[in-house]
Amino acid sequence: MSNIILEIDNVQKSFGGLKALHNLNLQVEEGKVHAIIGPNGAGKSTMLNVCIGRLAPDSGVVTFNGENVLGKQPHEINQAGISRVFQTPEIFPDLSLLQNVMIPAFAKREGSFRFNMFSNLCSEKEVMDEASHILHDIGLNEQEHDHAGSLSRGDKRRLELAMCLIQHPKLLLLDEPTAGMARHDTNRTIELLKKIKETGMTKVIIEHDMHVVFSVADHISVLAQGTIIASGTPDDIRGNPKVQEAYLGGAHL
Amino acid sequence: MTIPSFKKDMFVMLIFSAVILTMPMWLKPLGAGYPDLLQKFAIFGIFAVGYNILFGLTGYLSFGHAAFLGVGSYTAVWSFKLLTMNVLPAILFSVVLSGIVAAIIGFISLRRSGIYFSILTLAFAQMFYNMAYSVLTPVTNGETGLQLARTDPRIIDNMLSEAGAGLPSPGLFGIQMSGYSGFYFCAVLLIIAFFISQRIFHSPFGMKLQAIKSNQTRMKYTGYNTRPYLLTAFVISGMYAGLAGALMATTDPLAGAERMQWTASGEVVLMTILGGVGTLIGPLLGVGIIKYFENIFSALNEQALLAAYSFMPDWLAKMMVTITSPFVGEGWHLTLGALFVIIVVFLPGGIMEGLGKIKNLFRKRPPDPVEKTLVEGQIQEEKA
Ligand SMILES: Nc1ncnc2c1ncn2[C@@H]1O[C@H](COP(=O)(O)OP(=O)(O)O)[C@@H](O)[C@H]1O
Numbered sequence: 001m002s003n004i005i006l007e008i009d010n011v012q013k014s015f016g017g018l019k020a021l022h023n024l025n026l027q028v029e030e031g032k033v034h035a036i037i038g039p040n041g042a043g044k045s046t047m048l049n050v051c052i053g054r055l056a057p058d059s060g061v062v063t064f065n066g067e068n069v070l071g072k073q074p075h076e077i078n079q080a081g082i083s084r085v086f087q088t089p090e091i092f093p094d095l096s097l098l099q100n101v102m103i104p105a106f107a108k109r110e111g112s113f114r115f116n117m118f119s120n121l122c123s124e125k126e127v128m129d130e131a132s133h134i135l136h137d138i139g140l141n142e143q144e145h146d147h148a149g150s151l152s153r154g155d156k157r158r159l160e161l162a163m164c165l166i167q168h169p170k171l172l173l174l175d176e177p178t179a180g181m182a183r184h185d186t187n188r189t190i191e192l193l194k195k196i197k198e199t200g201m202t203k204v205i206i207e208h209d210m211h212v213v214f215s216v217a218d219h220i221s222v223l224a225q226g227t228i229i230a231s232g233t234p235d236d237i238r239g240n241p242k243v244q245e246a247y248l249g250g251a252h253l
Numbered sequence: 254m255t256i257p258s259f260k261k262d263m264f265v266m267l268i269f270s271a272v273i274l275t276m277p278m279w280l281k282p283l284g285a286g287y288p289d290l291l292q293k294f295a296i297f298g299i300f301a302v303g304y305n306i307l308f309g310l311t312g313y314l315s316f317g318h319a320a321f322l323g324v325g326s327y328t329a330v331w332s333f334k335l336l337t338m339n340v341l342p343a344i345l346f347s348v349v350l351s352g353i354v355a356a357i358i359g360f361i362s363l364r365r366s367g368i369y370f371s372i373l374t375l376a377f378a379q380m381f382y383n384m385a386y387s388v389l390t391p392v393t394n395g396e397t398g399l400q401l402a403r404t405d406p407r408i409i410d411n412m413l414s415e416a417g418a419g420l421p422s423p424g425l426f427g428i429q430m431s432g433y434s435g436f437y438f439c440a441v442l443l444i445i446a447f448f449i450s451q452r453i454f455h456s457p458f459g460m461k462l463q464a465i466k467s468n469q470t471r472m473k474y475t476g477y478n479t480r481p482y483l484l485t486a487f488v489i490s491g492m493y494a495g496l497a498g499a500l501m502a503t504t505d506p507l508a509g510a511e512r513m514q515w516t517a518s519g520e521v522v523l524m525t526i527l528g529g530v531g532t533l534i535g536p537l538l539g540v541g542i543i544k545y546f547e548n549i550f551s552a553l554n555e556q557a558l559l560a561a562y563s564f565m566p567d568w569l570a571k572m573m574v575t576i577t578s579p580f581v582g583e584g585w586h587l588t589l590g591a592l593f594v595i596i597v598v599f600l601p602g603g604i605m606e607g608l609g610k611i612k613n614l615f616r617k618r619p620p621d622p623v624e625k626t627l628v629e630g631q632i633q634e635e636k637a
């Protein structure tokens with residue numbers, strides 16, 4: 001058995017009377033693509049929010065690379081190696097596409113604060129080339145000088161993915177990366193995800209599209225009502241009657 | 254939206270310096286070519302350029318920058334009184350001290366964002382304003398304002414030479430700070446201030462500030478500690494304001510608390526928005542326009558208006574005077590307010606947005622895609 005990179009240990013989180021996360025346990029193996037599926041409102045996004053320091057859980061522990069992440073600031077967690085694609089795209093709408101990917105590249109290179117006001121952006125060739133290259137990978141290089149705010153929703157998602165990829169995170173969290181995308185865009189994203197898989201980057205991917213899940217995942221966990229009800233290889237999950245009952249309403253996969 | 258090269262930036266600096274240094278010439282026909290007003294342009298220019306580093310890049314709207322103006326002025330006058338009439342130490346102390354004050358105010362105010370940040374900065378500035386009349390009177394000399402006196406110690410000056418008979422005036426190694434030499438001194442500092450601002454705008458640091466303005470949440474989850482970035486921008490803009498305050502005191506060595514009133518903080522906001530927030534040159538256009546028209550409008554009175562309307566029939570002229578007189582003289586702020594409303598409603602990007610629109614009108618439209626393929630087709634036919 002290989003290394004556990006992310007461990008969620010008995011996490012609870014309530015919003016008022018609603019138990020969004022309830023005795024949640026999850027282990028993510030290094031180098032694997034771990035898909036999380038589950039109905040709407042199951043607590044999937046809340047789980048990611050706890051991992052990146054956006055929400056503090058009521059109790060429980062989250063360990064990344066052997067270190068407790070609870071109580072750390074969001075930027076410290078990112079610098080430790082976790083990047084996230086949000087469910088609603090979080091990009092810099094007023095900056096150009098190129099600048100959107102340069103910003104995370106600088107964060108990776110310079111850390112959480114650097115006062116470099118006398119260096120010229122134009123002389124940062126290395127970062128600019130890297131940024132151009134990644135925009136090329138996601139097929140947005142021709143618009144690299146446009147405002148990111150003018151992109152379509154699907155393109156914004158892909159841009160956000162590029163912003164995370166340029167950081168070469170140890171762990172990439174993806175919250176429904178293909179939601180609201182046209183089929184053709186979805187296929188493109190699957191290609192991209194498969195390509196990243198070859199780099200051995202650990203990923204947690206929340207996804208509704210079963211086609212996407214079964215084409216990229218090594219391991220699948222099913223989350224319902226704030227807790228994991230099943231976990232295993234894609235084949236295990238496909239044949240699990242409990243999953244079909246709770247999540248798929250009896251439909252066959 | 255491309256990133257300008259260093260070469261292009263230097264070219265812009267060259268043009269900018271030429272335009273600023275020749276101001277006495279090209280402003281003469283407009284009736285604004287005299288030193289007092291020119292100095293005002295340069296000093297408020299520095300204030301606005303610095304303010305834009307905070308407001309334009311990070312989007313944090315401070316309503317308290319006049320406090321730093323005041324700190325700069327008082328510090329400069331104290332430097333004249335205690336040490337020397339040379340302006341360099343005065344400027345140095347002013348910039349350093351206003352930077353320290355900005356670090357303290359910024360540290361507290363930046364715990365909040367949006368309207369709460371604005372209110373906090375306003376509250377701090379009003380506190381300074383009130384303290385200048387109360388607990389701080391030993392430093393500020395209250396209502397009278399801080400002035401030079403013949404009996405001031407001026408330790409350094411008195412060590413070097415005997416005190417003269419009259420009241421000395423600020424200078425730079427013998428160059429007087431009044432008249433044209435005073436303007437050129439302020440102009441050189443404005444050019445340096447603009448250069449630093451341009452460097453910040455086109456550095457990774459400046460781009461990160463713009464990213465904070467665009468989406469601070471994303472910045473945090475991208476690994477940036479945004480607070481020190483904001484504080485640095487706040488302190489830099491506070492130092493610019495301190496420099497402007499010191500220059501006000503060098504051209505007229507008197508510091509009063511009214512310089513810290515909230516209207517002074519509001520004025521720099523108006524100038525920046527009028528010219529174009531977040532653009533390099535916009536705030537300077539705002540300064541130019543506001544100070545130029547302030548100069549004209551506030552000098553007008555009913556007599557002047559009557560004279561201006563003398564070509565009209567008597568009754569019409571009288572009516573026009575009644576309508577327009579509330580907008581001139583003391584009423585200049587009414588005109589300014591109206592102008593501001595018009596700009597914010599119709600041109601939220603300020604004059605720079607207006608210029609951009611005009612430029613787009615004149616730019617040659619790119620050829621229609623259909624037309625282009627037709628043309629290319631023809632060329633290919635010809636080749637074949
Ligand atoms: N910040 C919040 N405040 C209150 N309720 C929340 C908050 N975030 C999520 N919830 C609730 O918690 C439950 C789980 O939400 P979420 O994690 O977004 O589900 P999903 O699995 O669809 O991503 C939902 O009922 C949602 O309304």
Ligand SMILES: [Mg+2]
Pocket residue numbers: 044045046087175
């Ligand atoms: Mg969700």
